[in-house]
Amino acid sequence: MFEEIGTTEDGYMVINIGPQHPATHGVLHLVMTLNGETIVKTEPHLGYIHRSIEKMSESLTYRQFIYATSRMDYLSSHINNHGCSLCVEKGLQIEVPERAQIIRVIMDELTRIASHELWWGAMAMDLGAFTPFFHAFRERETITEIMEETCGARLTMNYICPGGVMADLHPDFQKKVKSFITLYKSKINEYNELVTGNIIFQNRMKGVGYLSKEDAISFGCTGPVGRASGVSCDIRKLYPYEVYGKLQFDEILETAGDSFARYMVRIHEMNQSIRIIEQLIDNIPDGEFLAKTKAVLKLPKGEFYQRVETARGEFGVYIVSEGGTTPYRIKYRSPGFSNLSALPTMVKGSKIGDLIAAMGTLDLVIPDLDR
């Protein structure tokens, strides 16, 4: 038998995509078995950016551990913080002032738009079109500037703390958000003309990386990946937290289950986020932005779980408390990990180019997978 390094017994070629590869957006390592250009087997290897955030959180107090979750899914860091904060508030039974709730929701939606913008650019770049990346960053930049002004940082905001938010809104906040909405509405059409309608793009996306509804459920896919396969999994609708229950917005559902469906879900989701912000931005009530809390937070003995909808799907925080100042155990349910597990099924039998397209629409943030 002809044997060579990197070849399987059947004569298939084994190739490592990553951990240093332009399309994996980080340090994801995929061991691919290829028959020519056709994928026979995909095996994701994780662990290159493991920082043991869960273990680390066990030695941090309930105020301190929140900042570390920004470093997991750094593109929706605000929403991660939100989830942790909600979980702590659930345990302490703190009533968050309405102003703080609305500020949190607006920030969540801004984060979601920023994350989807970046995904849009990066995915177009995966498919070989470089220009959308820079165009997406132009709109994203206005959001990060709003964040910088109000929260004090551009990416890892750490704006939310148990009981509310750290600081009040910046005086220019409403004006800037409104001008961002105007900018966004003038540019979204450009996005569709440049990428969505493009025949090459549609051919690359349609029918590629198919994920059936059953598979999506059994792999635990949430967020846009699950919704593109027809799984209704928007936490904002199913288990409303903060003021989401009172808001008018649609859960975007597609049934095609292919890469293009996932793409369209995210594009429509950006529009829904704009809709949510438009409802709230003029109705921010006056009042406290931070509830009065004790200096040292102590969760009662018990287990607490809270889920939120990040830009990538369901993010869950599970805290086991022994009644002390630090959690006994923390477990995060990160959306990217479950979504990645569907990748081998999605790309089996397709070409390498399809793998890149499918991986682009999963919108993986590698620190979120590894923690």
Place this chain on the structure above:
Amino acid sequence: MLSLENIINGIHTWLNNTFDPTLALTCEFVLLGITAIAIFAVLGLVLVLMERKVAAIMQIRKGPNRVGPFGMFQTVADTLKLIMKEGLTPDGADKVLFNLAPFIVMIAAMLLLAPIPFAKGVQMWDINIGVLFISAVSSISVIGILMAGWASNNKYSLLGAMRSGAQIVSYELSAGLSVITIVILTGSLQLSEIVNAQQNGWWIFKGHIPVLISFVTFIIAVTAETNRAPFDLAEAESELTAGFHTEYSGMKFALFFLAEYINIFIACAIGATLFLGGWMPFHIGNWEGFNAIMDYIPSSIWFVGKTFFLIFLMMWFRWTFPRLRVDQLLNLEWKYLLPISMLNLLVVTVMAIMGWYF
């Protein structure tokens, strides 16, 4: 009038008067070689800068702007950096083929400079089968790419080279067929003849829609043949890291890089010569005054202008479109471009026989 043609003729006469014919011929060969290398180097520098600037402005960036005014010497600095870098040869590589491949690609690119009429009466080699020569030599570069991919002993390189092989071989067909339409209309394979046939109007205007179709086919085919986005599957950055030149570094990489740009220039120069009248100025029917003004612009400017317009078009493609998948690429050729260009060839043949052109 001082034109390139007069200067060249002047040099030719002076050499023949001063030395005996053999020495004069040798001198001319040496001069030609130097010119070819100089054109190669200058074009590489200019085109890389142009690409970066065009890309930057389309991407709402500024592009290179630190080295020299408007970043004009950026590519010079980059070349210097590449020369100084270590040229690594991987351990498992086939050393001979690995080191030979960039030179084959570059030589193929430089050979193609020979039959191109740069201006009125300025042509290195006015071969009577110029179009055939170009079609033949442009296929050599795929050997270099295949060699590079195979010798690198890298799976990414191998995949890239195999893709490139399939791609160039198939797109050669529709590029050839669209070039043949012009050959049929002109009745000659000689490039100077083809340019002269466009004295009273460029083929793209004279040939009606069929020539327009073959022009579009030609542009698509040469974009694919030069491995440019949206057909850059051979190097497909997000899929194969850098494709066939993954393992190359330093000056060997630079040769691949420069050869790509020279190939673009040559493909566009051929397109300009065949379809846009080469160095022929733009004339409109009976507008004597307008035509006289157009004649006043030197023929070399016309040639360079048309070529750079086509190059810009290719850059525009590159920075707008996503990349095709490998099976879609071949579908496009065999299901769309090839039938269309064959049908088109038939139409053009009928047109040429019946004389249905201006």
Place this chain on the structure above:
Amino acid sequence: MFITNYIKEIFNGVKSLLTGMRITGYYFVHPKEIITEQYPDNRATLKMANRFRGEVVMIHNENNEHACTGCSACELACPNGTIKIINKFDINAEGKKKKAIDTFVYHLELCTMCNLCVIACPTDTIKMDQTFEHSVFDRSQLTKVLNRPGSKIKAGVE
């Protein structure tokens, strides 16, 4: 019909490609849309948002006085062990020993700019500064002492 579909497909495809090219073409002929900020050149006009969290500094007034009592609230609040407070005992006018701050050590290299120390501070002694150019050639330079030499606690701060 097959041929009609074939031609329609080509037509729609080319149209979608031209729409995309119109967008990039628009930006090519409108260089005013360029949004690049030329960072080291625009240093003079660059204004960071005043809430921007760049590094922790200690507020000193013109008499070289600060409000730090050395209570270590910030040290406890910090999740990374960025802050280290070393206290000493001053003898005050009445001859009593009084706890006061000796050195306020701040490890910038460990800091994640989470703002928790600033919130925890009962006397608003520390704040976030807007500087962000922190790169140095030696890591030890990032370990800073925030209280200025010779500074002492403001009168009236307990």
